[in-house]
Amino acid sequence: MRIATYNVNGVNGRLPVLLRWLDETKPDVACLQELKAPNEKFPLQAIKDAGYNVIWHGQKSWNGVAILARGMEIQEIGRVLPGDPEDLHSRYIEALVDGIHIGCLYLPNGNPAPGPKFDYKLQWFERLTIHAKALIKSGTPTILTGDYNVMPTEQDVYKPERWVNDALFRPETRAAFQKLMAQGWTDAIRKLYPDKTIYTFWDYFRNAYERDAGLRIDHFLLSPSIEKRLKAAGVDRNVRGWEKSSDHGPVWIELADE
């Protein structure tokens, strides 16, 4: 079973690329972030025609998340990260697919830091950590995937020294990620490739993709009960080179059948 995550940076503007990627790689489940579309402008028919069931939580202009599943039922668990009724950003959606509990998330960017946006990022991170603890304690096979907007270590940044004051790499941000991981989650890419330079994002300018000046900020976190099934993981980095691509590349994992 292949599960993927892809920050599409605009689901409608990205539709041809998204459909081509779905057709070429045929993930069984695909988690999308940054739809940048309200609920009523989600391209439902095109996704259905591609063979996918889908649930989504949109928002005008910004954010927005979706879970797609090919030929499988999607049982929605929730579409709000608990802990702040005032937070109206569409950054989280959660479902049960084929017995797997899947959380699809778009963690706030947090720049400029310090400042209110960075405070919001850290608060969101704390809420995610509280929620994740309950998920991992439940024992259900769980995957928390999406755009975390965190480079966990220096290994995940093309030029770490340039990023130390950035919201994606500040000590507080990395500490928050470490605190979450300490609950017992497995970073799928790092589990299989502990020493390899792997990026999931390349800026649109300065020829970042051509220079491989990237960041690893899209992650798959696996609970202990599903980590045992991890067979393979990777980044579809060629997709980043397509015309009208997102600035992120899709990330995927392959799970063994139970």
Add this chain to the structure above:
DNA sequence: ATGCCGTGGAAACCACGA
């Protein structure tokens, strides 16, 4: 060292992203 590009929406620029 830097939104230099890209997207969406509103209004012929601005907010936002990482």
